[in-house]
Amino acid sequence: MLKTIPMHICSCGKQYKRLKSFQEHRALCEMIKLATATENKDHLLDTPSTLDMWLAVKVLIQKNIQLETEVKKRGIGYLHNGKN
Ligand SMILES: [Zn+2]
Numbered sequence: 001m002l003k004t005i006p007m008h009i010c011s012c013g014k015q016y017k018r019l020k021s022f023q024e025h026r027a028l029c030e031m032i033k034l035a036t037a038t039e040n041k042d043h044l045l046d047t048p049s050t051l052d053m054w055l056a057v058k059v060l061i062q063k064n065i066q067l068e069t070e071v072k073k074r075g076i077g078y079l080h081n082g083k084n
Contacts, residue, residue, distance in 0.1 A: 027055035 007015045008022035012029050016022035031048055048056070 024055050024059050027052040028059045031056045 007017060008019060008026075009015050010022065010026050010029055012033075014025060014029075016025060027048065030052065034048070
C-alpha cells in the first residue's frame with residue numbers, strides 16, 4: 001500500500017483525496033464554468049458527457065435536499081411544508 005495519497009486537482013485549484021468527491025466536484029465545476037461562460041459560445045461545443053451530467057445532477061439534488069432541510073430547521077415560514 002502506498003503511504004502517499006495521490007491528490008486529484010480540479011482546474012479551479014481545489015484538491016481532493018477521494019476520487020469520488022473529485023469527480024462529483026469536477027463535473028459540477030465544469031458545468032458551472034460552461035453555464036456562466038456567456039461571452040464565449042465556443043464552450044457550447046464542449047457539452048458535458050452523460051456521466052458528468054449525472055454526477056453534477058446528483059450533487060445538485062443533494063445540495064437541494066441539504067438546503068431544504070436547513071431552511072426547515074430554521075423555521076422559515078414562507079416555504080410550504082411538504083407532505084412527508
Ligand atoms: Zn473545481
